[in-house]
Amino acid sequence: MNYTKDFLIGLYRQMVLIRRFEERVKYLFLEGVMPGTIHQSQGQEAVAVGVCAALEANDVITSTHRPHGHALAKGVGVEPLMHELFGKVSGCCRGKGGSMHVGDLNKGMVPAIAIVGAGVPVATGIALSFQMRKERRLAVCFTGDGAVNEGAFHEGVNMGAIWSLPVLYVIENNRYAASTPIQSAVRVKNLSERASGYGIPGVTVDGNDVLAVFESAREAALRAHSGGGPTLIEALTYRITGHSRRDPCNYQPEEERRTAIEKEPIRRFAQRLLSHETADQAELDRIGSEVDVEIEDAVRSAMAAPDPAPQDAFEDLYA
């Protein structure tokens, strides 16, 4: 496939934005400046960016307890996201959601759903509404390898399949459900094999290759739009940070981890851009610096933003 330079640079920029956002947040959290707990996606950027590059602005995604990358890739801004992580009224959920529930439906992202697998039926219902109203829109459910053994996953994918709904189920397989390795939780080799049980196509792609992810999502989107129903996409990736908080990842074998870091998506994509002469190192460096400025501005404004008033706790429950 031929891609424009703008498109490729856009993918790179988004992946760098997610990586540096996550790294900055990790630092703020370890410093004790940021409240709560965090689940981060360093190493998994190509899945969020590749899939969202295949979507339109009015397509809708659901996400998980590890949602920062999905939010940035779908267009929830750095500032409303950072403000939310600080629990500020100016955050994308007015400080009521926090890290595990970031989202903005105006940008096509349901507040992230932090119960594993629970987003699957919700995405199916979103797609049902598109089908009932004959709207040419897609729902995309980002979920993880840990979700495939939840009942909600089974019920949700099955309903998407029997009704031929315009929905993509994207399993971000980072090989660990918290600390539990995937091979101890399933007997199939590829999680995409599960698709055959629902009578829908399933594909396994290199989730650290942003263009491979994009192409599989694009193909699935075209199929869904033409009435072909859902696709199960398994994107193989690796989390090169802890599951949450201060997790030192002692359960990840050292050799496995080293190999995974060598295959991480941003460095790989940078090499492609350089070897195809799409960009030179100076341009890539400039993107990094621009992204850093954007993130620092967001951190500064978030820390200066007012906290919610205590009585705000009682608002926003009922319409």
Add this chain to the structure above:
Amino acid sequence: MSRLTIAEVLRAALREEMARDDRVFCIGEDIAIPGGWGGAFTVTLGLEQEFRHRMIDTPISENGFCGVALGAALMGMRPVADVQYSDFLFCAMDQIVNQIAKMRYMSGGKLTVPLVLRAPVGSTGRGAQHGQNPEGMFLNVPGLKIVCPATAYDAKGLLKAAIRDDNPVLFFEHKLLYGAKGVRSEAGSVDASSEIPPEDYVVPIGEGIVRREGSDVTIVATLLMMHRAMAAADVLSQRGISVEVIDPRSLVPFDWELVTSSVKKTTRLVVVFEGPKTGGVGSEISATVSELLMDYLTAPVQRVASPDIPSPFSPVLEEVYRPGVPEILEAVTRIV
């Protein structure tokens, strides 16, 4: 005006709301299968002939279809999910408690979740897994509204109000009050039919009603227990005790104004609810009235409820489980 049963008016309310608003649709198990029953209690019978694309039959996947209803509601649809038995709500607890009830709050008030979950309750000869009254459990879940109609008039008006509400509404229906006919009729049914006006009306969620005025004691009860309370009040009036019966009709929001003003007048309160006594609906009402009205009460608040056991099958044992007129008479006699 025509006299209609609860099953009939619920069907009429769904039909009228679907005709009025094309965002309204029904989803659930066995609700629209040609040759089927229109749900377990005939409520949706025949609606698929008029609204084929808005009657969504699902596989047996309660957690799944509650999540599907949520997703559709977030996109502006107004789903009415039919949960065949309220016992099956427990299969969907994650979607109901973690997702449906909390989505608006977690979004900082930016999202609305206009959906209705219809769920039949009541101990009715089916044993422990098809006869529970889980209303009280959901009182502990902020973000839901909870409705419990005891008459056909209220059932129709409250279902319309629930469908038009921008919040998730748990709509509990009692199996012995449906008035379903033919092979789907229930042994031991109570007539809850009403004269139904031909014009459109709603019963506002959160407004209770005085079913019977009295001066000596207030009884608060919903669903089947409201009918039992009315029967007990008849007996008590022959004994010279004047009973005020209040049907709150909704549990969330609750009409505290109506209940507290009645208790201020009668100075005594008996709350009657089906389902285990501990942590139930009656406990909450009793606690709140005790907090608010200690200076008015002349006797301790009495709870009449099921014992803390599962609903047993044998008709003899079920009679022990389900509160009835004798238990209400005993409670009133204790404090008057």
